[in-house]
Amino acid sequence: KQEVTQIPAALSVPEGENLVLNCSFTDSAIYNLQWFRQDPGKGLTSLLLIQSSQREQTSGRLNASLDKSSGRSTLYIAASQPGDSATYLCAVSSWGQGGSEKLVFGKGTKLTVNP
């Protein structure tokens, strides 16, 4: 059974710092990995999607890497801003019952960027 772990559970940094969020998964047979952002009481917003054949994806100040063989992904945020404060979740697509695909989520890292 696929399990996704995110460390740390919470992170507080001063504005302007570069930071790394970690995600690990137990089964390397994945189709893709996605990083999401969730603001309090709101839905999830997709940030980056990395296909299993890719090593990384970039969007603005965000860079996500994937090492499928070791079961790890990182989300790098450059020059953090207070508006980056949110919970960041990673999810991997994996096989479900009946042979179809499903997403398995980590529990998230709550990021606070202090002005």
Added chain:
Amino acid sequence: EAQVTQNPRYLITVTGKKLTVTCSQNMNHEYMSWYRQDPGLGLRQIYYSMNVEVTDKGDVPEGYKVSRKEKRNFPLILESPSPNQTSLYFCASSLPSTGIGEQYFGPGTRLTVT
């Protein structure tokens, strides 16, 4: 505007009273899914659907039903709600390419069962 809509956004009900939470997407997505989010447990998948008339159980399907009669709609049905189904519910959709594609989430439905 491309979006996933859920209704209602907030619902307080009593044990045993059947309810339906609707989910609709306007992006012609094939894949749709329901999740519940609880403190300390994260997001857990309830049911998902790869296409019309194709549904599969997720990790926590007990006490829930779904149907996918048309591509745009994926309602979540609680036949006899119980207090342990008090949670924040999200619907999501995507257009599968290689594997499940980028997921678009609805705004959430906060359900309280007393």
